[in-house]
Amino acid sequence: MGLLVDGVWHDVWYDTDKSGGKFERQASQFRNFVTADGAPGPTGTGGFAAEAGRYHLYVSLACPWAHRTLIFRTLKGLEDLIGVTVVDPKMGAEGWVFGDADRSGDPNADLTRLYEVYVRANPDVSSRVTVPVLWDKQTKTIVSNESSEIIRMFDTAFAGLTGRAPEFYPEPLRAEIDAVNARVYDTVNNGVYKAGFATKQAAYEEAVTALFESLDWLEERLSRRRWLVGDQPTEADWRLFTTLVRFDPVYVGHFKCNLRRIADYPALSGYLRELYQTPGVAGTVDLGHIKTHYYWSHTTINPTRIIPKGPLLDLDAPHGREHLGA
Numbered sequence: 001m002g003l004l005v006d007g008v009w010h011d012v013w014y015d016t017d018k019s020g021g022k023f024e025r026q027a028s029q030f031r032n033f034v035t036a037d038g039a040p041g042p043t044g045t046g047g048f049a050a051e052a053g054r055y056h057l058y059v060s061l062a063c064p065w066a067h068r069t070l071i072f073r074t075l076k077g078l079e080d081l082i083g084v085t086v087v088d089p090k091m092g093a094e095g096w097v098f099g100d101a102d103r104s105g106d107p108n109a110d111l112t113r114l115y116e117v118y119v120r121a122n123p124d125v126s127s128r129v130t131v132p133v134l135w136d137k138q139t140k141t142i143v144s145n146e147s148s149e150i151i152r153m154f155d156t157a158f159a160g161l162t163g164r165a166p167e168f169y170p171e172p173l174r175a176e177i178d179a180v181n182a183r184v185y186d187t188v189n190n191g192v193y194k195a196g197f198a199t200k201q202a203a204y205e206e207a208v209t210a211l212f213e214s215l216d217w218l219e220e221r222l223s224r225r226r227w228l229v230g231d232q233p234t235e236a237d238w239r240l241f242t243t244l245v246r247f248d249p250v251y252v253g254h255f256k257c258n259l260r261r262i263a264d265y266p267a268l269s270g271y272l273r274e275l276y277q278t279p280g281v282a283g284t285v286d287l288g289h290i291k292t293h294y295y296w297s298h299t300t301i302n303p304t305r306i307i308p309k310g311p312l313l314d315l316d317a318p319h320g321r322e323h324l325g326a
């Protein structure tokens with residue numbers, strides 16, 4: 001775990017002293033957009049047109065933010081258009097490294113650490129070195145390292161190549177999706193990290209309280225409706241899914257998010273199984289990488305690096321959500 005300062009790697013853990021024991025996530029640095037014709041997106045510069053084989057994605061199978069992008073790559077039929085490299089689940093003193101990953105198609109296959117990819121994009125960069133990273137082979141730089149924006153590019157920019165129209169952020173539902181995303185991001189996706197990385201009792205309790213208030217709210221909402229917004233899955237569902245699938249295996253124990261398990265919530269656990277059983281999605285879920293990453297990498301939380309064997313899960317069990325309609 002560490003970060004880059006002026007292009008030089010420093011091995012340091014998160015500094016929570018200046019924030020009263022609270023974990024504060026930094027904003028992503030690379031914020032350009034791939035668009036159909038290379039026009040600029042909402043932030044950053046243009047010049048990144050959607051083309052087959054031009055972009056390469058770096059992910060960790062452990063990371064919930066990277067997992068979103070992998071799911072969208074699969075759901076949008078982009079596997080043959082956008083290559084992928086999976087980093088080693090063990091994140092140590094050098095941050096994310098490639099280990100014995102399959103590097104076929106990787107334009108930076110000469111590099112052994114992810115921070116070197118950031119430095120190649122910008123030799124003076126000061127940044128945390130996070131996954132996901134979307135790399136442009138043509139201009140040899142990072143297009144984006146912000147998952148919420150990469151999933152929107154994958155949903156929209158490649159329609160001319162895949163024949164798949166945008167579907168996960170429909171115009172009429174945007175305000176409601178944004179509102180759900182805002183609460184889920186702050187209290188659930190990031191909430192588990194705020195609980196797990198807190199270094200003061202009060203900071204931990206504040207995060208866990210807000211997290212379970214939101215899970216109770218989601219349980220109530222999903223007991224009446226099949227999807228969070230509208231009548232088919234949207235990005236709001238996929239953004240929640242990647243936290244839910246890690247919850248019982250990792251966040252309950254490692255991050256002490258243990259008032260209840262997802263298994264104790266009937267609607268949330270059926271909903272989790274239905275999303276998991278969506279064609280293509282199970283292949284993006286690797287519980288070995290997930291458990292290994294968290295329990296091995298965060299030695300301030302788990303100094304022995306022992307990885308638990310459980311819990312026993314059956315994500316293939318019937319989800320029982322058909323009665324809620326389309």
Ligand SMILES: N[C@@H](CCC(=O)N[C@@H](CS)C(=O)NCC(=O)O)C(=O)O
Nearest residue numbers: 063064065128129130131145146147
């Ligand atoms: N805002 C980013 C967050 C990505 C992120 O924090 N990824 C974690 C892995 S789950 C990471 O790479 N952390 C390394 C670090 O913080 O040094 C996104 O959503 O893309």
